[in-house]
Every structure is written in C-alpha cells, then in structure tokens.
Amino acid sequence: MARVAFLGLGVMGFPMAGHLAAAGHEVTVYNRTAAKAEAWSSRHKGRHATTPRAAAKGAEFVMACVGNDDDVRQVCTGEDGAFAGMAKGAIFVDHTTVSAQVTRELAQSAREAGLGFVDAPVSGGQAGAENGQLSIMCGGSEQDYAAAEPVMAAYARICRRMGDSGAGQLTKMCNQIAIAGLVQGLAESLNFAERAGLSIPEVVEVISQGAAGSWQMQNRHKSMAEGKFDFGFAVDWMRKDLGICLSTADETGASLPVTALVDQFYKDVQQMGGGRWDTSSLIARLRR
Ligand code: NAP
Numbered sequence: 001m002a003r004v005a006f007l008g009l010g011v012m013g014f015p016m017a018g019h020l021a022a023a024g025h026e027v028t029v030y031n032r033t034a035a036k037a038e039a040w041s042s043r044h045k046g047r048h049a050t051t052p053r054a055a056a057k058g059a060e061f062v063m064a065c066v067g068n069d070d071d072v073r074q075v076c077t078g079e080d081g082a083f084a085g086m087a088k089g090a091i092f093v094d095h096t097t098v099s100a101q102v103t104r105e106l107a108q109s110a111r112e113a114g115l116g117f118v119d120a121p122v123s124g125g126q127a128g129a130e131n132g133q134l135s136i137m138c139g140g141s142e143q144d145y146a147a148a149e150p151v152m153a154a155y156a157r158i159c160r161r162m163g164d165s166g167a168g169q170l171t172k173m174c175n176q177i178a179i180a181g182l183v184q185g186l187a188e189s190l191n192f193a194e195r196a197g198l199s200i201p202e203v204v205e206v207i208s209q210g211a212a213g214s215w216q217m218q219n220r221h222k223s224m225a226e227g228k229f230d231f232g233f234a235v236d237w238m239r240k241d242l243g244i245c246l247s248t249a250d251e252t253g254a255s256l257p258v259t260a261l262v263d264q265f266y267k268d269v270q271q272m273g274g275g276r277w278d279t280s281s282l283i284a285r286l287r288r
Helices: 013-022 034-043 052-056 069-077 100-112 125-131 142-155 167-195 200-207 215-226 235-252 257-271 279-287
Strands: 003-007 026-030 061-064 091-094 116-119 134-139 156-163
Touching (some): 013 034, 013 125, 026 052, 061 069, 091 142, 116 142, 134 167, 156 167, 167 279, 235 257, 235 279, 257 279
Parallel strands (some): 061 091
C-alpha cells in the first residue's frame, strides 16, 4: 500500500480518491473549496490538507483531477503547488483532460525536479468513477507507468500505457472525437422518435440490441427522455476537450468536420444556460 495524495474532489475526483482509501492506501486529499475536502474525510478514511504542496508532502504518488490546462499548471507549479512538496522519486499522475502540450511541459518540469509524471486521462464518466470502472489511457516513461499502474488499479477497468508523455491525452482526444458525433446522432434519433409519436424506451429497447447500440444509448436514453441533465460530464468541459481536439487536428492535419459542428451545438447549449449540464443535453437544443 502507498502514501497517496489526491488533488481535486469534483464529480470524478471525489469517488476516485474514495476508492484509493477503500483499497487501503494512506490518502491525503486537497480541494480548492475546503468544504468538499472536509466532506470527503468525514466519509472516507484519510486526511485533508489545505494546499496541493501540503497534501503532496511525503506522498509517493500525487494524483490530480482538476479542470483545464491552467488548473493543472496551478496545482503542479503554482504558488504552493504539488511539485514543491514532492520528494525526489515521487510520481505525479494527472487524470485531468488537458492538452498534450501542457502535459509535455509539466512532465519536463517534473523530470528537472527529479519527479516522475504520468498523463492518465480517464473515460467512463461519473458512474465509472463511482463504480471504480474507468478506462485510463496513459503517457510517460515505462518505469513511471509501471510504478503508478497498481495504484490506479483501485478505480480502473482497463489501464494502458499508450506511449511517451502526451500519448494518454492524445488517446483521450480520440475518445472525445468518437463521442461527439455519436451523442448528436443519439439526440437526433430520440428527438425524432418523440416527434413521430413513438415511445423512447420502446424504441431504445429494440434498436439498442442492433447496430445502433452504444454506451451513450444504454446509459443516457432514460435521462434524455426525461430532460434531466444535472449530473455527469459538463458541457463546459466537453467544449474544453473539443477545443483541444480541434487545435491538435490543425497541427496534425486531421480533418474533424463533425466534431467542429457539434462543438458549435454545445455552444448553443451553453447559451441556453447548460454549461454544467451533462453532454447528453444536446437533445434539449433540438427540443427548443
Ligand atoms: P468538476 O466536478 O468541475 O471538478 C473539478 C475539480 O477541480 C473541483 O474539485 C475543483 O475545485 C478543482 N479545480 C478546478 N480548478 C482548480 C484550480 N485552479 N486549483 C485547484 N483546484 C481546481 O469536474 P469533473 O467532472 O470531476 O472533471 C474533472 C476533470 O476530469 C476535467 O478535466 C474533465 O474534463 C475530466 N473528466 C470528467 C468526466 C466526467 O464525466 N465528469 C469524465 C472524464 C474526464 P472546486 O471544488 O474548488 O471547484
């Protein structure tokens, strides 16, 4: 069992840190809004600290799941950031979805400070985090990955090293590109069913068994039919991810026409006040 710090107790981080404690690791958490850290330590075995630096002190592994590029930079190298508290040889594992560029930049700073760094974005959503069944795609040295993998096992269904620093984030971009058009297609299908006078649950029961079936259909059709979106993966985060995909595609020459279009549809959802709604809220835009 290891001494582990966890930074960022949001929708994803809160249950992920809980799985580490349940697996028997010695866990110290940090959250910017202290009330969430207090709530976490009242529910789980573990301590909370008031800065990333304090949480990281004495930890062999420091995991983070915060927001965007700037947020990760801040918790790593900002004032009272984790890197300043970590002992040489300790490994930073970043579960945030960020650009490959910031990942490589922070991995380099970590190396210079004698620290390890693994980019390890996740897929599987709020339910995957709560059930400890996340898909984790990693980048970093073979040595850092091999050391961190048994710790990540506390909440992983599958965990793979995809290559050097940034390869995990590039794989996560593939994941988001594959999801964007699919969720729009699902929203159009369910909205079409509704307007044609069909029952969404009955339609899904039949078509989910065939070629149209997907994780999104299985896990989101009910809440989409009910118009419930106050959970899950926030539209604001999806736009951050799609922005990263689109700018990386510019660099690599890949064409992402559908991804670019769906990004604009999510902008509409933000303008409807849905920045914190789950990404399945694309259907709300079609119902206007
Ligand atoms: P969330 O519920 O909004 O939580 C974000 C967490 O990061 C909060 O604990 C927040 O602290 C903290 N944070 C943000 N900026 C910070 C900063 N500058 N310094 C310190 N702490 C900061 O988000 P989430 O849904 O857990 O997502 C977290 C990351 O995982 C994102 O990169 C997202 O794209 C990715 N992700 C999410 C899902 C999902 O289904 N939700 C799935 C896969 C990947 P406060 O409590 O103080 O705001």
